Amino acid sequence: xxxxDILPEPENLKKLLKILSSLNIVLCPEExxxxxxxxxxxxxxxxxxxxxxxxxxxxFIIFAPQGTIIKGFDHESEVSPYARDEHEVxxxxxxxxxxxxxxxxxxxxxxxxxxxxxxxxxxxxxRWKKGEVEIPAGVEDGSDFLLGTIFxxxxxxxxxxxxxxxxxxxxxxxxxxxxxxxxxKEMIKVLNPDxxxxxxxxxxxxxxx
Numbered sequence: 001x002x003x004x005d006i007l008p009e010p011e012n013l014k015k016l017l018k019i020l021s022s023l024n025i026v027l028c029p030e031e032x033x034x035x036x037x038x039x040x041x042x043x044x045x046x047x048x049x050x051x052x053x054x055x056x057x058x059x060f061i062i063f064a065p066q067g068t069i070i071k072g073f074d075h076e077s078e079v080s081p082y083a084r085d086e087h088e089v090x091x092x093x094x095x096x097x098x099x100x101x102x103x104x105x106x107x108x109x110x111x112x113x114x115x116x117x118x119x120x121x122x123x124x125x126x127r128w129k130k131g132e133v134e135i136p137a138g139v140e141d142g143s144d145f146l147l148g149t150i151f152x153x154x155x156x157x158x159x160x161x162x163x164x165x166x167x168x169x170x171x172x173x174x175x176x177x178x179x180x181x182x183x184x185k186e187m188i189k190v191l192n193p194d195x196x197x198x199x200x201x202x203x204x205x206x207x208x209x
Contacts, residue, residue: 004119008152010067014049022183022207023036023191026188026200027161027195035160036149047062048060056076057076057142060072062110066101067100069120070118071110078140089113090141094118117130153178154175157174169191185201
């Protein structure tokens, strides 16, 4: 089974990325240090989720009325433009992407040319799609690695937070967030005793706007 078959449906993916972003808001006051972020109003009717591991690898997922597009960049991949003499996007990555979705990557914050894989799904599509990309055997485009940072379960997030934020989180509270519970003052106190509760609640309100 390939990564296109295990990617969640766009609506479920959006919910999951908002959950991950909300937990990052609670745990990390410095926005630039967060691993998972979500901007509900990136543009008119357009939301942007991003993942940045702080080591040069990133993932952008854009949700728009016309569909959803995912752009990933693994800076160590041999597919990276920086690994090519002509410094061009690897052939086929953007092949077949509908113009209405590809144009969403033009924002300078997204750096369209920094790409090692791209997946998309228009609203009437029944599954995710990718371009006709031929990658040599043994070469990774970073998709397994980066899509794996969209943690599907509370257990996975707790394990991640221990390594990345150096925090030991109570699984039962994180599980409540994964189940869709609104994050309360009491939950913030448990997850981040030193957090600025009012500031965190304000950011969480903006996330859900």
